[in-house]
Amino acid sequence: MNQIDVVKEQMYYVVRLKGRIKSYDFMPLKEELYQDIKEVQPVILNLTELKFIDTSGLTLILSLLRWCNEGNAGMVSYGANEFIKRIFGYAKIPSILPMVDTCEEAIILIQKVG
């Protein structure tokens, strides 16, 4: 199953993570991600289809966030399930990556922070 896809909109990328992301997925996913993202633009991270993540998945997200921050672009996420929210909370991710429930909220937010 393809675990990541990237759609380039006019003002931002939408990066969708899907399924279960574990340690051995990390390098291929990272390569795939940065093949598709060529220029610095804000990122909306769609987590609605992400079922499970371990620390490698967190690392992937943090590397994308760093890439955005270094280019002065914003990043927001939406649609995380309860497990993902709990993991993000333990890792203090919400303090550096805004999380909302819906795509509409994410689009509004990215226009403010992007």
Add this chain to the structure above:
Amino acid sequence: MMKNEKVYQGIIPSTSHDVEDIIQSVVEKFKRWNVEEVPLSEVEFILTELLMNAIEHGNCFDEAKYIYVYTAVKDGQWICRVTDQGDGFDGQATLKHEENELTKYQSRGRGLYLVAQMVQEMRFKNEGKTLEVIKHLDFDKNHFNKQANG
């Protein structure tokens, strides 16, 4: 084994493929034991992090070295113990370091800190070669007896 406990043990080489197999075995056991008080995603997360820690920091990716896994549900607790064949490591120092580095975008190292947030006890034993975590379950100590009698 006492009636009121469920135990699963396994030994695997230090490869991620074998890690996945044993995690799925434990998850299947949890389903069979009807231990719904621990979300299976948490079981999987905790096992993944403990086993990957043992492979990376314990056995240093040496596939000739093995990892011993003991997991049990008894006395209202889930106990998970992972032992590697490495030289041991300073668990408390690692935990402290991981907490400090948590949101600094670094590529590795926050797994044990996150596991520590999910469990009630984390113990480093056997000169750092064994890591044991205990998670309290929200059911009484006679859970399995009641199931057997029901």
